Amino acid sequence: MICSPSLPPNSSTRCSADHAPMSIISFSHVAKKYPGDVTALSDVSMEVAEGELVYLAGPSGAGKSTMLKLIAGIERPSAGVLLVSGQDMRKLSRATLPYLRRKLGLILQQHQLLRDRSVLQNVMLPLLVSGSSVKEAEQRARVALERVGLGDKVTLLPQALSGGEQQRVSIARAIVHRPRIILADEPTANLDRASGKLVIDMLQAFNAAGATCIISTHDERLLQNADRVVLLDRGRVSVMRDADSEVGA
Ligand SMILES: Nc1ncnc2c1ncn2[C@@H]1O[C@H](COP(=O)(O)OP(=O)(O)OP(=O)(O)O)[C@@H](O)[C@H]1O
Numbered sequence: 281m282i283c284s285p286s287l288p289p290n291s292s293t294r295c296s297a298d299h300a301p302m303s304i305i306s307f308s309h310v311a312k313k314y315p316g317d318v319t320a321l322s323d324v325s326m327e328v329a330e331g332e333l334v335y336l337a338g339p340s341g342a343g344k345s346t347m348l349k350l351i352a353g354i355e356r357p358s359a360g361v362l363l364v365s366g367q368d369m370r371k372l373s374r375a376t377l378p379y380l381r382r383k384l385g386l387i388l389q390q391h392q393l394l395r396d397r398s399v400l401q402n403v404m405l406p407l408l409v410s411g412s413s414v415k416e417a418e419q420r421a422r423v424a425l426e427r428v429g430l431g432d433k434v435t436l437l438p439q440a441l442s443g444g445e446q447q448r449v450s451i452a453r454a455i456v457h458r459p460r461i462i463l464a465d466e467p468t469a470n471l472d473r474a475s476g477k478l479v480i481d482m483l484q485a486f487n488a489a490g491a492t493c494i495i496s497t498h499d500e501r502l503l504q505n506a507d508r509v510v511l512l513d514r515g516r517v518s519v520m521r522d523a524d525s526e527v528g529a
């Protein structure tokens with residue numbers, strides 16, 4: 281049985297014998313095949329409870345980005361059941377996806393900031409798309425940019441910022457609508473040590489404020505200090521580690 285001491289006191293746990301586990305994300309025997317018969321994930325089962333911070337680790341090609349894309353509804357499972365906030369992702373309709381996305385903050389491997397929009401406009405965009413007024417979007421985007429330490433760079437274009445600063449813009453864009461779940465795909469890749477630490481400190485602060493975070497990484501230093509690590513190997517969960525246990529899958 282796997283217990284997580286990182287859970288908030290009142291959240292449901294994966295180790296409760298008395299209560300049915302309440303997971304915000306639940307993979308049950310999930311497989312993912314891409315066109316061309318490429319198997320990216322095979323028989324992946326794991327649970328993430330609300331408020332947890334989980335690191336996804338594993339070599340290149342192990343399936344980390346694929347797991348995050350399945351959670352985000354960017355890709356669909358080929359088999360098994362994936363529930364995200366109670367939504368069966370194989371049955372997700374086009375009409376329902378925007379509602380789910382509002383609960384998610386995505387920080388992707390390529391951060392995809394728009395080069396012809398200012399930093400402020402980039403961060404306002406998710407709010408405008410989901411129906412906020414320009415005034416409200418601007419106010420909230422400024423607050424989000426202040427939180428990531430970029431309050432003085434709002435009028436610049438993204439390419440005028442350093443790599444670390446651009447990554448912080450993408451974090452501001454991911455958290456501006458206060459998502460319950462934050463998915464970050466190698467958010468410290470290509471950053472120097474100091475910028476990487478700043479980014480992780482921010483994600484940990486959002487987690488401490490209640491957001492569930494899943495972070496994929498190759499960074500051994502992060503993994504050494506992590507409470508919970510899910511290690512993937514060629515599309516399978518090979519090891520799940522909690523703060524006080526290591527369990528072969
Ligand atoms: N769109 C796609 N079409 C076909 N195959 C894909 C596609 N995306 C990923 N794959 C394959 O699925 C497998 C898992 O890829 P994935 O990107 O999930 O790995 P990863 O663990 O994120 O790797 P990295 O550490 O290099 O980012 C790889 O074999 C990859 O080539």
Ligand SMILES: [Mg+2]
Pocket residue numbers: 344345346389465
């Ligand atoms: Mg990847």
